[in-house]
Amino acid sequence: MSLKFGTSGLRGLSVDLEGPAAALYATAFAHTLLASGQAKPGDTVLIARDFRASSPAIAAIAAGALLRAGLTVRDCGTVPTPALALYALTTRSAALMVTGSHIPADRNGIKFYRPDGEIAKDDELAITQAADALQASLVAIDATPAEVPNIEPTVRDLFIARNMALLPERALSGLKVGVYQHSTVARDLFVDVLARYGAEVVPLGRSDTFIPVDTEAVSADTVSALRRWAGEHALDAIVSADGDGDRPLVSNEAGEPIRGDLLGLIAAEFLGATVAVTPVTSNSGLERRGTTEVLRTRVGSPFVIAGMQDAVTSGHACVVGFEANGGTLTGSDVTVNGTRFAALPTRDCFLPVLAVLYQAAERREPLSAIVAGYRLPVALSDRLERFPVETSQALMAALRSTPEALAAFLKPLGAPAAVSDIDGLRITLMDDSIVHLRPSGNAPEMRCYVESATEEKAQALLADGLARIRDWADQFGQAGTTGRASE
Structure with missing residues (x-):
């Protein structure tokens, strides 16, 4: 059983979680809630899931x-993670979201929420330690399933409301918007909300089987479908989300995806944010935009949430967070359209989608023109899937070993001018292009992020970066050592 916490939640193989592992970690979560005083016997825990x-x-x-741990459980059905989180915060309930987000269908995961919001890294450690203690006790874990009362309509209605x-009535009138439904739990809610705002909605690509959609590294097949539908x-525009509906996917009128960090910036500006908290993987041009102070963190919602909490403590009036995948969080209460919105410090795909569509409708401009107006560097990313963790660890260790090893690895791409090691290795090249190499925190994947002045240069840099990683991995596999990393 190989389960671990990544950038957002517990992840592992479905065959592992469909058994004692799910019971083990749910019990460990219950024990940490009760031991810390965040819950008492009989308190409610909410559960939702993806498709x-x-x-x-x-x-x-x-x-x-x-239930066996002494808590009350309510089933929220198949709703987006932000809908579950909103209802949990409103009712001061703990919650579990069963989802693997964007990772392949043979994997799954669990996201955990305290009554006051998404768990932090310290909570992950506490849950892991509680699970280890339960396993060490050698007491058999009871994995008997249970049926519990369903409150899905109530959870959905609160999120829709x-x-x-957020927007004025009929704010999206005049827009014709496709909804790529695939297997995201947000698919029907998107159609409902957009239609209520007056948009003409075209449902697209609904699937009865699960399709993993990574909004940070949109697959070539998905882009091809978006272009065709457009x-x-x-x-x-075409809108969609990942499996659990906390990361947005938006394409322009030509079917070209819009970067998630730009969607996050648009949402932050829409809310009038005084500070935006975002990971180091987000576009380096955000600071140059100058509309909000930008604070950088490591990758993962717990780090963004911690950064938002620090910003609120420092006295910032409107704090927003977002990730390169577009998931947008609010760290402080904010008034929009005459309505006071409570902070929702968990990733949400609806806020950035509505913000960018509203901008297009209000300005009567195509999304391609709106994107061009931000003049951000061209940023692209992709990943190598099923990339062994031990290989990625060996690669990163080799690249960090000496400046010469890093320079030799990067030689086909360019000479390094500066290096950041906040989360992975983010290298600024002599021509101001950027290459960021980072193992995924959720899955056996190696990610490559690039920035350059033009689309052509960025595409070439990304292709070369991924090829360089593959070449190194092949050499590592043949040699059984990191000794050839600098060749």
Whole structure:
């Protein structure tokens, strides 16, 4: 059983979670809540899930474990993670979201929420230690599933009400928007909310089987489909999300995806943020925009949330966070459209989607023109899937070993001028292009992020960066050592 916390939640193989593992970690979570005083016996824990084939079984096993730990459980059904988080905060309930987000269908995960919001890194450690203690006790883990009362409509209605108060009535009239539904839990809510705002909505690509969609590294097949749909239906935009609906995907009128960090910046400006907290992987041009102070963190929502909390403590009036995948968080209460919105410090795909569509409708400009107006460097990213963790660790160790080793690795791409080691290695080259190499925190994947002055240069840099990683991995596999890293 290989399970671990990554950048957002516990992740592992579905075959591991569909059994004692789900019961083990749900029990460990219950023990940490009760031991810390964040919950007392009989308090409610909410459970929701995505559309993966394994998610219903995992949710039922977790529900049984929580009941046996002395807590009350309510089933919120298949709703977006931000909808679950909103209802949990409103009712001061702990919560579990069974989801693997964007990772392949043979994997799954669990996201944990305290009654006051998403768990922090310290909580992850406490849950892990509690799980280790339960395993060390040699007491058999009871993985008997349980059925619990369903409150899905109530959770969904609260989330819809929040989103319907963000914009003026009929604010999206005149827009024709496609919704790439695939297997995201946000698919029907997108259609509902956009139609209520007056947009003409075209549902697209609905799937009965789970399709992993990574909004930070949109696949070539997905881009091809977006381009085709945009032309076939004369769309102004296409919107979608990852599996659990906390990361947005938005394409322009030509079907070209818009970077998630730009969507986050647009949402921050829409809310009038005085400070935006975002990981080091987000576009380096955000600071040059000058509309809000930008604070950088490591990758992962717990780090962004911690950064937002620090900014609120420092006295900032409106604090927003977002990641390169577009997931947008609010760290402070804010008034929009005459309505006071409570902070929702967890990733949300609806806020950035509505913010960018509203900008297009209000300005009566195509999304391509709006994107061009921000004049950010061209930023691209992709990943190598099923990349062994030990290989990525060896690669990063080799590149960090000496400046000469790093320079030799980068030689086909360019000479390094500066290096940041906040999270992975982010290298600024002599021509001001950027190459960022980082192992995924959620899955056996190696990620490469690049920035350059033009689309052509960025595409070439990304292709060369991924090729360089593959070459190194092949050499590492043949040699069984990191000794050839600098060749």
